[in-house]
Amino acid sequence: MSAEGGHRVAVIPGDGAGPEVIAEARKAVDALDLDIEWDVLAWGSDRYHAEGAMMPPDALDVVRAHDAVLLGAVGDPSVPDHVTLWGLLLPLRQGLDLWANVRPARLLDGIPSPLAGSPPIDMLFVRENTEGEYAGVGGRAHGGLELEVALETSVFTRGGVRRVLDYAFARAQQRRGAVVSATKSNASRFGYVLWDEVAEEVAAAHPDIRYERVLVDALAARLVRDPLSVDVVVASNLFGDILTDLAAALHGGMGMAASASLAPSSTTPGLFEPVHGSAPDIAGRGIANPVGAIWSAVLMLESLGEAEAAARLMGALEAVCRSGPRTVDVGGTASTSEVGDAVARAAADA
Numbered sequence: 001m002s003a004e005g006g007h008r009v010a011v012i013p014g015d016g017a018g019p020e021v022i023a024e025a026r027k028a029v030d031a032l033d034l035d036i037e038w039d040v041l042a043w044g045s046d047r048y049h050a051e052g053a054m055m056p057p058d059a060l061d062v063v064r065a066h067d068a069v070l071l072g073a074v075g076d077p078s079v080p081d082h083v084t085l086w087g088l089l090l091p092l093r094q095g096l097d098l099w100a101n102v103r104p105a106r107l108l109d110g111i112p113s114p115l116a117g118s119p120p121i122d123m124l125f126v127r128e129n130t131e132g133e134y135a136g137v138g139g140r141a142h143g144g145l146e147l148e149v150a151l152e153t154s155v156f157t158r159g160g161v162r163r164v165l166d167y168a169f170a171r172a173q174q175r176r177g178a179v180v181s182a183t184k185s186n187a188s189r190f191g192y193v194l195w196d197e198v199a200e201e202v203a204a205a206h207p208d209i210r211y212e213r214v215l216v217d218a219l220a221a222r223l224v225r226d227p228l229s230v231d232v233v234v235a236s237n238l239f240g241d242i243l244t245d246l247a248a249a250l251h252g253g254m255g256m257a258a259s260a261s262l263a264p265s266s267t268t269p270g271l272f273e274p275v276h277g278s279a280p281d282i283a284g285r286g287i288a289n290p291v292g293a294i295w296s297a298v299l300m301l302e303s304l305g306e307a308e309a310a311a312r313l314m315g316a317l318e319a320v321c322r323s324g325p326r327t328v329d330v331g332g333t334a335s336t337s338e339v340g341d342a343v344a345r346a347a348a349d350a
Contacts, residue, residue: 004297006035007304010066015045015084016278017288017336018072018146024290024340025070025297026078028316029342032309034301043088045076054087055128060095063269068300071273073292077280085249086136090138094130096108096268099160101127101277102299103239105257107135109323111304111330113250121251124175126168127240129261132191134237156191156236158198165202167264168234169209175231178210179203182219182243195236196350222248255289260299272300286335289327291317294343316346 011026013019026038041062043055049057056062063069069092074084092098107113107121115121137153142148165181174178181199185192196213203211214222214237223230223246235243250255254276261271276291282288294317301310320342326332327339334342 007067008037010063010069011038011040011072012043014072014074014180016068016280016283018278020288021290021293022033022072024269025293027340028294028343028347029297031348034309038206043235044074045079048079048285066269068272071271073278088201092271093257093261099130100164100262100264101129102260103244105251106323107251111252115136119228121218123230124232124237125236125240125244131160131236154191156194161195161198163232165199165261166230169202169206172209172232178231180212180230180233182212184216195325207229252330255292257292258295258299270303274294287328288336289329290340312350313347316343
């Protein structure tokens with residue numbers, strides 16, 4: 001909900017290195033001199049220890065009162081991972097029906113890649129974000145006994161699959177006009193067979209888009225062997241999660257990875273976050289790479305309708321990656337704040 005032409009953005013700095021990189025993303029956005037009201041929400045592992053929950057019971061209503069959410073990361077060694085994930089991130093994605101997780105994977109000039117020759121990687125991943133393998137359906141019985149059983153049920157609905165495929169094809173029309181659908185229907189004969197059937201229907205309605213169905217294991221190898229052959233990848237919740245980590249490694253590492261969780265064609269606020277996690281091993285050392293967080297802010301500005309500002313910030317980010325300073329994970333020696341300062345200066349001057 002925007003007021004008087006401005007934007008109200010909820011900020012969840014989160015855990016570990018999250019607050020460090022989010023501070024730089026805010027600094028870079030502020031350099032654009034936009035009308036943005038930041039509302040910091042102290043949700044995360046500290047709140048869990050103090051109050052027994054990662055976020056308050058009315059969290060969804062609080063978020064809906066904003067235009068977007070900028071999230072650092074959640075996760076701390078003192079709290080089991082499934083508790084932090086199901087206590088904050090997944091309830092927000094599912095409760096707000098943020099069904100499309102969009103992750104760009106582009107190798108920026110100046111950033112090293114582990115691939116020989118550093119090819120100009122440029123892919124876009126569209127991941128189904130609310131069902132599939134992360135639907136949360138299942139349970140455990142006979143706890144602690146030899147016959148203990150744990151069931152994790154994947155959920156694929158025709159409507160859920162269709163909407164993410166439709167969106168992926170629409171994004172491909174804005175890019176190079178090719179979609180690869182990641183599947184595993186040779187072994188998973190129900191959910192992924194439905195996925196494939198819906199994909200064929202959507203592809204038939206978009207004859208101008210080159211469509212391929214590729215088994216996820218073969219696609220993982222292809223991303224390494226021939227990344228330039230891939231434009232838009234559409235995948236289930238689990239496959240999209242795994243493939244985007246692989247893609248991040250190809251374009252500079254997890255510190256470079258940005259994401260947007262969206263409910264396209266709705267007024268629901270999107271959730272924008274770097275996907276590197278809370279990185280507790282480097283938290284507090286001032287060496288975390290803020291690029292993923294700043295790039296996530298670029299995606300946020302695009303979602304807010306601030307296309308010109310988003311382009312300025314992306315240009316500033318590209319300029320700093322090209323000329324430095326850079327953090328140690330991408331071959332530099334700069335601190336988190338030094339990179340953020342450089343991006344903010346470049347954005348202000350753009």
